[in-house]
Amino acid sequence: xxxxxxxxxxxxxAATPPTVWSRWFQTLEPEAELPTAAxxxxxxxxxxxxxxxNEARIDTAAEASPPLGITSWAPQSLRVTTSSYEFAGSASAxxxxxxxxxxxxxxxxxxxxxxxxxxxxxxxxxxxxxxKLADRLQVLLEPPLxxxxxxxxxxxxxxxxxxxxxxxxxxxxxxxxxxxxxxxLGKTMQAITAIRLLLRTSAARSVLLICPKPLVSNWKRExxxxxxxxxxxVIEGNQTRRRWQWRQPNAPIKIAxxxxxxxxxxxxxxxxxxFDLVVLDESQRIKNRSGATSTIARSIPRERSWxxxxxxxxxxxxxxxxxxxxxxxxxxHASMTPQRMGRLAGDYVLRRTKAQVLIxxxxxxxxxxxxxLTAEQREAYRLAEEKGVLRLTELGDALTIQHxxxxxxxxxxxxxxxxATGASAKLERLTADLEELTASGQKALIFSQWVETLGVLKKxxxxxxxxxxxxxxxxxxxxxxxxxxxxxPKRRVLLMSYGAGSxxxxxxxxxxxxxxxxxxxxxxxxxxxxxxxxxGASGPVTITRFLTLRTIEERIDQVLxxxxxxxxxxxxxxxxxxxxxxxxEIFGLFRLKCPAGPIAPMxxxxxxxxxxxLLPAQ
Amino acid sequence: MPSDSLADLPLVFGFLTVxxxxxxxxxxxxxxxxxxxxxxxxxxxxxxxxxxxQEILYGPTLEPYLYGEQIGRTLFQVSKxxxxxxxxDRPAALSAAxxxxxxxxxxxxxxxxxxxxxxPGSATSVDSTASAAAMLRVDAAQTSPAPMHALRCGEHRLxxxxxxxxxxxxxRLEAVVAGFDLAEPFERIRAAxxxxxxxxx
Numbered sequence: 051x052x053x054x055x056x057x058x059x060x061x062x063x064a065a066t067p068p069t070v071w072s073r074w075f076q077t078l079e080p081e082a083e084l085p086t087a088a089x090x091x092x093x094x095x096x097x098x099x100x101x102x103x104n105e106a107r108i109d110t111a112a113e114a115s116p117p118l119g120i121t122s123w124a125p126q127s128l129r130v131t132t133s134s135y136e137f138a139g140s141a142s143a144x145x146x147x148x149x150x151x152x153x154x155x156x157x158x159x160x161x162x163x164x165x166x167x168x169x170x171x172x173x174x175x176x177x178x179x180x181x182k183l184a185d186r187l188q189v190l191l192e193p194p195l196x197x198x199x200x201x202x203x204x205x206x207x208x209x210x211x212x213x214x215x216x217x218x219x220x221x222x223x224x225x226x227x228x229x230x231x232x233x234x235l236g237k238t239m240q241a242i243t244a245i246r247l248l249l250r251t252s253a254a255r256s257v258l259l260i261c262p263k264p265l266v267s268n269w270k271r272e273x274x275x276x277x278x279x280x281x282x283x284v285i286e287g288n289q290t291r292r293r294w295q296w297r298q299p300n301a302p303i304k305i306a307x308x309x310x311x312x313x314x315x316x317x318x319x320x321x322x323x324x325f326d327l328v329v330l331d332e333s334q335r336i337k338n339r340s341g342a343t344s345t346i347a348r349s350i351p352r353e354r355s356w357x358x359x360x361x362x363x364x365x366x367x368x369x370x371x372x373x374x375x376x377x378x379x380x381x382x383h384a385s386m387t388p389q390r391m392g393r394l395a396g397d398y399v400l401r402r403t404k405a406q407v408l409i410x411x412x413x414x415x416x417x418x419x420x421x422x423l424t425a426e427q428r429e430a431y432r433l434a435e436e437k438g439v440l441r442l443t444e445l446g447d448a449l450t451i452q453h454x455x456x457x458x459x460x461x462x463x464x465x466x467x468x469x470a471t472g473a474s475a476k477l478e479r480l481t482a483d484l485e486e487l488t489a490s491g492q493k494a495l496i497f498s499q500w501v502e503t504l505g506v507l508k509k510x511x512x513x514x515x516x517x518x519x520x521x522x523x524x525x526x527x528x529x530x531x532x533x534x535x536x537x538x539p540k541r542r543v544l545l546m547s548y549g550a551g552s553x554x555x556x557x558x559x560x561x562x563x564x565x566x567x568x569x570x571x572x573x574x575x576x577x578x579x580x581x582x583x584x585x586g587a588s589g590p591v592t593i594t595r596f597l598t599l600r601t602i603e604e605r606i607d608q609v610l611x612x613x614x615x616x617x618x619x620x621x622x623x624x625x626x627x628x629x630x631x632x633x634x635e636i637f638g639l640f641r642l643k644c645p646a647g648p649i650a651p652m653x654x655x656x657x658x659x660x661x662x663x664l665l666p667a668q
Numbered sequence: 669m670p671s672d673s674l675a676d677l678p679l680v681f682g683f684l685t686v687x688x689x690x691x692x693x694x695x696x697x698x699x700x701x702x703x704x705x706x707x708x709x710x711x712x713x714x715x716x717x718x719x720x721x722q723e724i725l726y727g728p729t730l731e732p733y734l735y736g737e738q739i740g741r742t743l744f745q746v747s748k749x750x751x752x753x754x755x756x757d758r759p760a761a762l763s764a765a766x767x768x769x770x771x772x773x774x775x776x777x778x779x780x781x782x783x784x785x786x787x788p789g790s791a792t793s794v795d796s797t798a799s800a801a802a803m804l805r806v807d808a809a810q811t812s813p814a815p816m817h818a819l820r821c822g823e824h825r826l827x828x829x830x831x832x833x834x835x836x837x838x839x840r841l842e843a844v845v846a847g848f849d850l851a852e853p854f855e856r857i858r859a860a861x862x863x864x865x866x867x868x869x
Binding site: 130131132133134135136137171173183186187188190191192193194197198201202251 | 696699704705706707708709710711712713714716738739742743746747748849852855856857859860863864
């Protein structure tokens with residue numbers, strides 16, 4: 051490399067042999083990255099105060115007999131080579147952010163107005179599958195997740211755990227991903243937040259989420275909770291209606307269960323109906339590659355494919371291959387060794403267990419399972435409510451809270467099981483959850499307020515070898531029941547009544563608590579939950595509270611929620627009171643007013659129905 | 669740049685840093701972000717390494733020469749968008765201001781931050797004898813370095829050359845950068861440079 055290539059022009063006088071100087075420069079040559087620069091005139095003084103030794107440039111050809119023995123030097127601009135990348139996706143946000151016509155309800159992101167500092171930043175990282183440097187840089191150059199969420203003004207009803215932020219950062223940039231967290235770690239919330247980001251950043255405009263039927267209402271509610279600004283369209287109804295729904299362009303998020311997937315295969319595999327993202331919840335449903343559901347899911351035209359499951363491998367490694375045929379076709383083969391399969395799947399799968407991510411003693415994760423009644427239950431419920439309300443109305447001034455309470459209990463029982471057929475939407479959901487958690491070796495407590503309900507559950511859940519613990523179990527046998535539940539690995543489920551199982555028991559070895567029906571008083575529920583969630587617990591405890599939609603259960607829950615919310619608004623930071631239903635609120639459940647005059651005596655010591663089990667399990 | 673014209677510009681911020689890559693040399697990175705902090709353009713240089721001659725002849729001015737005149741100017745030239753302000757975390761890169769229509773501000777970390785005496789948003793001059801000012805001295809050839817102009821802007825501590833302070837941006841700077849953690853984008857640039865270098869290898 052010559053001196054000029056190094057960014058200099060130089061001249062040597064005859065008194066200083068050029069060969070010597072040349073050698074000197076050669077030994078000090080810069081690295082090859084320094085490019086050639088064109089010669090420039092020498093100025094009398096460069097901007098850094100370095101005065102050249104010669105005021106005038108001396109051409110090489112004219113150096114034959116220089117008048118003085120001087121050496122000239124001048125800085126020259128290096129031609130520094132660069133690599134450039136432009137990111138069109140963000141360009142629209144240079145000016146005011148305008149929502150797309152296809153996603154009309156998604157509010158624009160306002161310019162942030164408060165300086166932020168975070169103790170922890172969750173950085174986005176490109177997937178290994180991302181090959182192009184420009185694509186990888188685009189991910190790396192995105193703001194950290196915390197700033198990305200804030201800049202899009204995405205609020206949360208609760209502060210996500212750091213591991214949940216990691217999960218969002220994992221999903222968001224990926225075109226193929228499986229979130230396989232252990233049950234109860236918030237896969238739903240993580241997926242919703244990642245979807246929300248994709249929509250808000252215009253990286254996606256059309257998302258299809260497919261889940262088991264009992265979970266549709268739960269997803270809908272979770273979307274409302276975590277991303278209330280996003281419009282949701284649930285694909286349901288008769289064929290004509292579904293066909294119309296599938297083709298709705300203005301619904302950025304469509305939720306369907308696995309059944310319409312088969313019935314509407316011709317529509318959703320139509321290339322004209324292309325989704326930016328398809329998410330399969332409980333994706334083990336497609337583990338059988340030859341099954342119709344799996345075939346159709348793989349055929350849905352899409353840009354991104356995500357799978358959510360707590361049990362990516364239920365029976366064999368083939369299960370994982372089946373899911374990967376949806377995520378990244380051909381990436382895994384059944385003939386691979388499990389070790390090789392694990393290596394290849396590594397970058398696509400994020401799985402955390404509670405023990406890994408929830409280090410401090412034990413977080414209590416509560417989730418509301420919103421259940422839609424089966425058709426049989428719905429009809430039985432409708433009839434019972436209509437007749438019941440009519441009777442209450444006819445009672446007139448003779449109406450007492452006891453009458454209302456009886457109707458409430460009757461309706462709550464129907465919410466558990468249809469009295470004629472035994473159909474139970476709650477049981478379907480419970481069974482699905484138990485399959486998952488027992489497969490991972492976990493144990494569960496199931497609470498009900500009725501012995502009869504526990505009896506039915508014992509029969510219907512016989513494959514989980516449930517034990518019972520309630521007032522009907524003789525006292526001298528109760529310790530044996532608890533010991534067997536603790537020590538026998540086959541005994542995964544303990545059916546308990548609130549009365550018998552709410553206090554004085556240490557069941558820390560159970561990681562899951564299901565409230566099959568709800569008690570009147572949250573304090574009693576808390577006591578029941580604390581049988582498992584207490585010091586000494588082996589890990590976090592997940593509480594699932596079943597709630598049937600558009601029923602008396604939902605109305606009671608709403609009243610309690612409103613009261614808690616009001617309390618928290620007024621006394622921010624204070625713990626919620628142990629809210630109970632007042633007499634007026636009980637009447638209000640059926641839009642009835644307290645009759646004028648004295649109220650009939652309450653069977654409880656106060657004027658509330660806080661601890662008033664008319665048909666207790668004990 | 670006159671403040672009047674800044675008002676007409678979309679909110680684009682430039683972030684310039686230079687990374688010393690072991691055994692390779694200096695790599696400059698220039699990231700342009702929109703008001704939401706999302707990337708619009710990214711430019712980086714190939715590795716640049718001063719030879720011994722340059723080190724001798726430029727002496728203490730070598731870094732400002734390489735960071736500002738060579739790397740900074742080149743990166744500014746290849747960018748398409750015009751930022752309203754450019755931020756750097758490398759004092760030596762302040763010399764790039766001479767090649768930019770937008771003012772170049774140094775984002776000071778805790779160790780660098782001089783004790784600005786004014787209220788938020790107010791400017792104070794920093795004594796050249798202070799250690800912080802010595803760190804910001806960019807022209808060693810001057811017998812009496814010009815004092816840096818320091819600015820407290822919300823939670824940020826910024827400094828610039830006096831000539832940049834006269835560009836009229838200062839009074840609006842706090843409002844403009846209120847939504848930014850100004851130190852954070854440099855981490856992105858460094859990660860992107862690392863990725864680029866890995867790709868090059």
